[in-house]
Amino acid sequence: KQEVTQIPAALSVPEGENLVLNCSFTDSAIYNLQWFRQDPGKGLTSLLLIQSSQREQTSGRLNASLDKSSGRSTLYIAASQPGDSATYLCAARDDKIIFGKGTRLHILP
Amino acid sequence: EPEVTQTPSHQVTQMGQEVILRCVPISNHLYFYWYRQILGQKVEFLVSFYNNEISEKSEIFDDQFSVERPDGSNFTLKIRSTKLEDSAMYFCATEGQGLHEQYFGPGTRLTVT
Numbered sequence: 691k692q693e694v695t696q697i698p699a700a701l702s703v704p705e706g707e708n709l710v711l712n713c714s715f716t717d718s719a720i721y722n723l724q725w726f727r728q729d730p731g732k733g734l735t736s737l738l739l740i741q742s743s744q745r746e747q748t749s750g751r752l753n754a755s756l757d758k759s760s761g762r763s764t765l766y767i768a769a770s771q772p773g774d775s776a777t778y779l780c781a782a783r784d785d786k787i788i789f790g791k792g793t794r795l796h797i798l799p
Numbered sequence: 800e801p802e803v804t805q806t807p808s809h810q811v812t813q814m815g816q817e818v819i820l821r822c823v824p825i826s827n828h829l830y831f832y833w834y835r836q837i838l839g840q841k842v843e844f845l846v847s848f849y850n851n852e853i854s855e856k857s858e859i860f861d862d863q864f865s866v867e868r869p870d871g872s873n874f875t876l877k878i879r880s881t882k883l884e885d886s887a888m889y890f891c892a893t894e895g896q897g898l899h900e901q902y903f904g905p906g907t908r909l910t911v912t
Contacts, residue, residue: 788844
């Protein structure tokens with residue numbers, strides 16, 4: 691049974707810093723891994739999707755990597771801004787999507 | 800860009816009442832999913848639906864829940880007799896053939912009082 695874990699559960703960093711969010715999954719037989727952003731009380735905004743055959747994806751200041759063999763993915767955010775404050779969810783896809791609990795990120799102005 | 804839509808955005812209902820949550824999938828998508836997120840908790844899979852039948856369901860998806868595509872476009876989730884613990888955000892997701900990427904709707908917030 692797939693389990694997705696995200697560490698840390700919460701993170702506060704000063705504006706401008708680069709940061710890394712971590713995600714691990716127990717079953718490497720996935721189709722893809724996806725990172726979402728969720729603002730309080732709101733829906734899911736897809737940030738990046740990495741197919742199982744890929745190693746990384748980039749969009750603007752965001753870079754996500756995938757290491758299937760070790761069951762890990764990271765989301766790198768460069769030059770963080772207060773508007774990046776949100777909860778970031780990692781989700782591993784086999785027959786369905788299994789979500790982690792998220793990392794609550796707070797960027798300090 | 801095509802998107803998944805959900806109605807209503809917020810539904811308030813009394814315990815024991817039936818509710819129907821609606822989702823309009825992206826055109827030509829064939830696979831449909833419902834997820835829920837209780838406040839402060841993780842997003843959880845409820846059910847997947849393909850070719851007019853349930854493909855897989857979680858232990859959460861008990862006899863109180865049902866899904867259907869009544870008119871070939873909308874995809875609905877019905878909760879027969881709501882309980883307080885059904886209060887959550889419900890997300891619909893749809894997927895095209897062979898793509899393995901699910902597109903999520905904005906969610907319906909269900910509040911059971």
